[in-house]
Amino acid sequence: MRKFLMVAVLLAATGCQQQGSSGSAGGAGPTPQTDEQKTFYTLGATLGRQIQVFDMSPEEIEFVKAGLTAQLTGKESAVDMQAYGPKLQELARTRSTARAEKEKEKSKKFLEEAAKEEGATRTESGLIYKSLTEGSGESPSPSDVVKVNYRGTLTDGKEFDSSYKRNEPAQFPLNGVIKCWTEGVQKMKVGGKAKLVCPSDLAYGDRGTPGIPGGSALIFEVELLEIQKAEPPPAMPEMPAPGGAAPGQAAPQGQPAKK
Structure with missing residues (x-):
């Protein structure tokens, strides 16, 4: 509310x-x-x-x-x-659902055409991936932190986000973003650039997000700059046996031994 x-x-x-404002144009x-x-x-x-x-x-x-x-x-x-x-929430749900269905219907033709582009491949999930520049470095795993430059647009070409405009690359764990990115960026190598065309179910779904209507297919151009490999968690130290005995030693009388 x-x-x-x-x-x-x-x-x-x-x-x-x-x-x-009498001087404003077109309201x-x-x-x-x-x-x-x-x-x-x-x-x-x-x-x-x-x-x-x-x-x-x-x-x-x-x-x-x-x-x-x-x-x-x-x-x-x-x-x-x-x-x-109290009717606001129900109206929001009804309008949101109807709009998402319209957006998905509009996106169908766009997705079909994108999949036919030379060099594009459509994965089992529905992601359409096209390499624009092949990299020569490593490929990230889902647990890695990646540093990227990117530009995101709707199917009508309207840009909704760009790290280039902010003049600051983005950095995030690859398993903490939309499914389209998690899958698509893993296919890239450092130094490469790719186009990711994301059906709505691999992006923001029927709910959308501010600036992106629910049901929208999204297009990203992503440049993979760097990978920070995930550090393995430190080994847990062995706990002493009950009563203060060191691991492998007998516990004091009356205390159960470590199994």
Whole structure:
């Protein structure tokens, strides 16, 4: 529920901005100029990702804005909040499921075409792997920590993440990421670059994640820079026998011997 309240602030502010900005183009709102305005804009963009689950029409967004503006300006609510508040979670689930099914249907053709690309192979799990540059170093195991540069896009080409833009490679244990990465990066060698096309069930599934709708197939270009081999756990020291006897020695009288 806290998520919905944060979104409420976003949409109410957006509604007020649009009403008070006669110079905005296409209802997009004013262009932020100051650092503070840009920070608020970033807040809005971040929170906006969280309501993609509702897959709202423009008309529905207007109803949301009306309710939020009323709440923030102290006007009387037009609906019974106690009666309709609990309906939010069910609506979110219904809309999320419907949107995920649409996304998966849209992705089918894309995945089929990607699997036909020259040099691409489709694994048993459904991952589509294509080497772009062959590496010459080692390949990682699932327990290794890898250092990579990468770029992630949706099937329409929209970029949702890039370590290149941050100018900072990412580093993580290979068994701590989405299945598509765990499987695909193991096929690479240090110094190599590959394209991973991930069906939604190997990525973020039907639930999605902020910026990535549920059911989405994802495309990653990954460059494997380095592998940090997992250190074997230290050997556990032998415990003394009950009563303080060293391993292999007889325990004091009255104490059971170590078996």
